Amino acid sequence: MRVMGIDPGLTRCGVGVVDGRPGAPGTMVAVGVVRTDPEAPLAERLLALDDGLRAFLDEHQPEAVAVERVFSQHNVASVIGTAQASGIALLAGARLGLPTATYTPSEVKSAVCGNGTADKRQVTTMVTRILRLKEAPKPADAADALAIAICHLWRGGVKARISAALNNSAAGNKESAR
Amino acid sequence: MRVMGIDPGLTRCGVGVVDGRPGAPGTMVAVGVVRTDPEAPLAERLLALDDGLRAFLDEHQPEAVAVERVFSQHNVASVIGTAQASGIALLAGARLGLPTATYTPSEVKSAVCGNGTADKRQVTTMVTRILRLKEAPKPADAADALAIAICHLWRGGVKARISAALNNSAAGNKESAR
Numbered sequence: 001m002r003v004m005g006i007d008p009g010l011t012r013c014g015v016g017v018v019d020g021r022p023g024a025p026g027t028m029v030a031v032g033v034v035r036t037d038p039e040a041p042l043a044e045r046l047l048a049l050d051d052g053l054r055a056f057l058d059e060h061q062p063e064a065v066a067v068e069r070v071f072s073q074h075n076v077a078s079v080i081g082t083a084q085a086s087g088i089a090l091l092a093g094a095r096l097g098l099p100t101a102t103y104t105p106s107e108v109k110s111a112v113c114g115n116g117t118a119d120k121r122q123v124t125t126m127v128t129r130i131l132r133l134k135e136a137p138k139p140a141d142a143a144d145a146l147a148i149a150i151c152h153l154w155r156g157g158v159k160a161r162i163s164a165a166l167n168n169s170a171a172g173n174k175e176s177a178r
Numbered sequence: 179m180r181v182m183g184i185d186p187g188l189t190r191c192g193v194g195v196v197d198g199r200p201g202a203p204g205t206m207v208a209v210g211v212v213r214t215d216p217e218a219p220l221a222e223r224l225l226a227l228d229d230g231l232r233a234f235l236d237e238h239q240p241e242a243v244a245v246e247r248v249f250s251q252h253n254v255a256s257v258i259g260t261a262q263a264s265g266i267a268l269l270a271g272a273r274l275g276l277p278t279a280t281y282t283p284s285e286v287k288s289a290v291c292g293n294g295t296a297d298k299r300q301v302t303t304m305v306t307r308i309l310r311l312k313e314a315p316k317p318a319d320a321a322d323a324l325a326i327a328i329c330h331l332w333r334g335g336v337k338a339r340i341s342a343a344l345n346n347s348a349a350g351n352k353e354s355a356r
Contacts, residue, residue, distance in 0.1 A: 083259075084265030088266070091266060094222060
């Protein structure tokens with residue numbers, strides 16, 4: 001399965017595309033950063049971000065999109081922009097009919113480092129190792145995006161099965177309540 | 179000029195379209211609320227919101243879009259969703275090549291009530307009076323969206339002229355620095 005991971009941001013939005021499956025190391029298909037001009041009006045920046053993400057989706061045709069979840073505990077000054085970028089990212093995936101998923105930073109760190117409180121350097125090191133890259137992906141937003149894609153490949157299957165089981169169980173409960 | 183005002187929200191997004199010009203009362207063209215299912219996955223909700231806003235834009239063909247600015251001081255639990263909705267709203271306008279503007283809640287209240295700390299009831303009362311409506315628009319999100327459109331019609335011209343003057347002055351400074 002091919003997954004596009006997105007580390008949402010308005011100034012730098014990390015994008016990483018990985019081919020893989022649960023339990024296997026995975027292969028990097030593409031990595032990059034969509035940048036928008038901090039001096040430009042907000043609507044222009046959102047449009048530039050949407051254009052950049054669509055170009056990645058068009059070129060690499062992922063089967064799923066995974067986006068890091070935004071928390072209000074984050075830096076208060078940047079949380080609004082990060083939330084807006086994550087909305088654009090999820091919309092871009094949904095607009096193409098792709099399944100989308102969100103993961104918390106600690107879920108992503110746990111998946112690639114085995115430790116939910118790992119720092120950015122550890123994440124970059126593990127992503128470089130897991131994908132057998134010759135060089136560490138730069139900047140950190142790009143490495144994070146690859147980590148999110150790996151997280152989805154390794155954990156997404158499990159999450160999807162749990163969610164399907166819960167839906168079936170809920171459907172069964174509704175059925176028996178009739 | 180025809181303006182579409184948007185009071186961004188993920189569960190209820192207010193939309194109001196007003197024809198008018200600075201100094202004149204203005205005429206309501208349309209008002210409504212785009213609702214999304216709080217139980218649905220986030221990406222589906224963003225897509226439903228985008229579809230709903232695009233339908234309004236298509237039907238009423240505004241010449242500008244005005245969106246209430248989101249602050250992190252707002253209710254922390256809902257700020258992420260509100261920010262995502264505002265990003266979708268600004269993108270929808272920008273995607274059509276329309277000029278977009280954002281206004282703080284106090285700018286909107288000052289414009290329609292003459293008081294930046296007016297409450298929701300006062301905003302609804304003044305919107306109903308300014309647009310000579312037979313009934314108050316409901317819910318409050320719909321009235322707020324009309325207030326944002328009125329704010330843009332009344333203040334937008336001034337803001338645009340100041341911004342153009344600043345740009346000209348900045349261009350002049352660059353020119354003389356060469």
